[in-house]
Amino acid sequence: AIDPQFHENREKLDTHEGHDVWGPVDEPEKLGIHGTHVAVDFDLCIADGACLEDCPVDVFEWVDTPDHPESEKKADPANEAQCIDCMLCVDVCPVDAIDVDAG
Template sequence: MGFQVVVDADKCIGDEECVEVCPVDVYEMQDGKAVPVNEEECLGCESCVEVCEQDAITVTEV
């Protein structure tokens, strides 16, 4: 069991909130956008979803 993490690049404003709040460093900034580079580490806590005011992040159990 794991989680699929998707960032809608059109909605992401690059405020780095998800990068800061993620306890397992799923995200890194690339070209001013958050990118889930360590998706396999995702705990499914959805802290990133909660802090993203643009609703750019979805976390789905797979």
């Protein structure tokens, strides 16, 4: 599962579509965590798609990640600022790749 303490345990390396990227990153095998309020561990995501289907405010968008060992696309929290903290995505992800910081 995604580390809920990633803010402390990982280093902010970059930004992507307006959100933070937390390392380590070593493309294409290691992609890190995307997002801060809504965070997706790209190295865990298997492209299940439940988060895209269920999010009521369409926070997620697919991004292509060719040659990643788990899946060739990832759910990117492109619109994390719209999140209403319903926690559906956290509940439905089969690999617990998503953390929403509703605290």
